Amino acid sequence: AGGRYDFLLMLILSVKSMAKSSSLRIVGGLSSAETGDWPWQASLQYNNVHRCGATLISNTWLVSAAHCFRDMSHPQKWTATFGALLKPPSLKRSVKTIIIHEKYRYPEHDYDIALVQLSKRVEFTSSIHRVCLPEPSETFPYNIYAVITGWGALTNDGPTPNALQEATVKLIDSNTCNKKEVYDGDITPRMLCAGYLEGGVDACQGDSGGPLVTPDSRLMWYLVGIVSWGDECAKPNKPGVYTRVTYFRDWITSKTGI
Numbered sequence: 001a002g003g004r005y006d007f008l009l010m011l012i013l014s015v016k017s018m019a020k021s022s023s024l025r026i027v028g029g030l031s032s033a034e035t036g037d038w039p040w041q042a043s044l045q046y047n048n049v050h051r052c053g054a055t056l057i058s059n060t061w062l063v064s065a066a067h068c069f070r071d072m073s074h075p076q077k078w079t080a081t082f083g084a085l086l087k088p089p090s091l092k093r094s095v096k097t098i099i100i101h102e103k104y105r106y107p108e109h110d111y112d113i114a115l116v117q118l119s120k121r122v123e124f125t126s127s128i129h130r131v132c133l134p135e136p137s138e139t140f141p142y143n144i145y146a147v148i149t150g151w152g153a154l155t156n157d158g159p160t161p162n163a164l165q166e167a168t169v170k171l172i173d174s175n176t177c178n179k180k181e182v183y184d185g186d187i188t189p190r191m192l193c194a195g196y197l198e199g200g201v202d203a204c205q206g207d208s209g210g211p212l213v214t215p216d217s218r219l220m221w222y223l224v225g226i227v228s229w230g231d232e233c234a235k236p237n238k239p240g241v242y243t244r245v246t247y248f249r250d251w252i253t254s255k256t257g258i
């Protein structure tokens with residue numbers, strides 16, 4: 001820690017956004033992503049309809065949110081697609097196994113993590129490959145920038161875009177996030193808040209299960225969070241809440257060997 005290249009990240013993202021004409025995305029986000037920008041991002045589809053995001057952590061495993069599978073945990077009906085466009089995807093895989101955290105209890109948001117095993121391995125390319133997982137002991141400083149990506153709604157209850165959206169958010173410390181006017185004590189040690197207390201930029205419905213990532217000093221990208229919940233989208237004092245990946249690092253190893 002310490003050497004996170006916030007400045008570099010902001011530079012990369014602002015150059016990216018200047019290179020395109022930016023408009024309103026992922027709820028106040030930067031812009032549409034391009035093929036290969038976020039190569040670990042997957043779309044999880046139920047009966048071929050996008051439901052949630054997921055992140056590639058090996059050739060055969062994705063990590064996502066447990067709530068994506070409530071009363072829909074039948075692997076046969078799920079597929080995962082890769083590539084920045086939902087239609088046409090650049091790669092599609094069927095799902096072999098879904099592992100929901102044993103302590104997850106709908107409608108609570110605690111332990112909101114699931115693992116999805118693909119029926120056939122994905123060969124990594126420059127545009128489809130895994131993200132790095134942080135060590136359990138890793139602590140990410142508050143206020144650093146991180147990126148969220150997904151095909152979720154562009155406004156609360158809005159439509160699903162075909163192109164992957166990206167936005168920059170800041171990590172918010174749990175004491176602040178647990179304040180009365182924010183989430184009033186609802187943030188557990190399994191959760192992490194990110195976004196802006198002034199509102200405006202956030203993940204939204206359909207982004208769930210997708211990644212919150214931050215680069216290290218070598219520009220290797222680490223999965224910090226999994227889109228989990230929020231009070232609507234992008235409202236002041238209601239930042240996005242993410243599953244804290246470091247808390248589950250050993251659980252991931254116990255289930256996948258990764």
Ligand code: ARG
Binds near residue numbers: 204205227228231240
């Ligand atoms: N639970 C939502 C979903 O199923 C995503 C919630 C994220 N909301 C937010 N405001 N950050 O897609």
